[in-house]
Every structure is written in structure tokens, then in C-alpha cells.
Amino acid sequence: GQNIDQPTEMTATEGAIVQINCTYQTSGFNGLFWYQQHAGEAPTFLSYNVLDGLEEKGRFSSFLSRSKGYSYLLLKELQMKDSASYLCAVRDSNDYKLSFGAGTTVTVRA
């Protein structure tokens, strides 16, 4: 099985940077995804990491350390529209299941 932990809530100011951490335990690792979900809407894909290191995509970056079972999502130059829930998801290499963490609700304040 998998155990995925991320903080429940974070608050930051418009224009600032926020880092959302995710730790996981899995019997077999086959990649980690980050998704954004606005309330009542479908999750949308942000990033994918399978090797250690940093992946950068515009204002969003994601980092992975497989040995530590750790990832973070970095949101730069925060905008009001970034207020959403951010979901960390891990794919298990044994059964291909993609399991999601409970999500981190980010609130961006003016």
C-alpha cells in the first residue's frame, strides 16, 4: 500500500513563493505527480517526477528525492488564481495504482 502525507493548509501573499511538501511510503515507486484542483472542479495535471531532481515549468517547479520518499511543489510569483488544493499522487510499480494525498489547500491573500 501507500501512505502519502502533505500539509492540510497553507497561506501566502500574492507575489510570494510557497513550497508544498509531500512525503510518501510505497512498496514500489513508479513516479510522482502533482495536480491542482479548484473547489468543485476536476484536478488538472501540473508536473511529473520519476528521477531525483528538479523539474521546472514556468512558475511551478517540482522536486523529488526517491531515497527520502520526499517531493515538493514550489509555486513562485503567487497569483490570486493559484488559490486551490494541490494534490500529490504516487504511482505504485507493483500494481500501477495512482494514489492521491489528501491535498494541501493554498490560500493566496492580497
Add this chain to the structure above:
Amino acid sequence: DSGVTQTPKHLITATGQRVTLRCSPRSGDLSVYWYQQSLDQGLQFLIQYYNGEERAKGNILERFSAQQFPDLHSELNLSSLELGDSALYFCASSVDGQGGSPLHFGNGTRLTVT
């Protein structure tokens, strides 16, 4: 628009009833996933299909069943409905059922059991 189509958008039914949720994956995607999201809960994995075959199973109740048809659309059947089954049910699809192909989610079916 993710390209994944779910119908209906809303469903209101009574306890004990049976409903069917339908999902059409993105063109070219072979894998379909079903997730349940209750109020203030995370996405709970139910089941995954790849090219018509069941690939992975989560904590799906015995009252729930699913299948993927030859044209790759999928249906999730929920029976003997209980109040606690009220939730947003998402379907997602991906090119394959493993590795780094991201899941693309439909807009969900909101089920209310009264």
C-alpha cells in the same frame, strides 16, 4: 477541456437505488480510472482499466462494479445506494496505464443520495 466526458453531471437518487455513471476517455487513451471524492476528502481510487481489462483495484465496495467496453468507454455501476455514497465521482484517462503518462480528469458526476 480535458477531453474526458462524464455523464450525467448531476444525479439525485434515493437510498437502495442503482445508478450508472458513464465516461468517455480522451481520444487515443487506453486506460480509464475511477475515483470517489467525498466532501472535504481526498481522491479515493476505486478501479482502473486498460484496453478493456481490469488493471488495478482500490477499496471499491462490492456494491460497486465497473467495466470498460471495446470502444474504450467505461461505466461505473453503484447499487444498493447509501447516504454515504453521496460524493463526486471522477473518471480519468491516460495513454497507458503505467509510468509517466498523466491522468486527465473529466468534470465529474455529483451523486446525491437522499
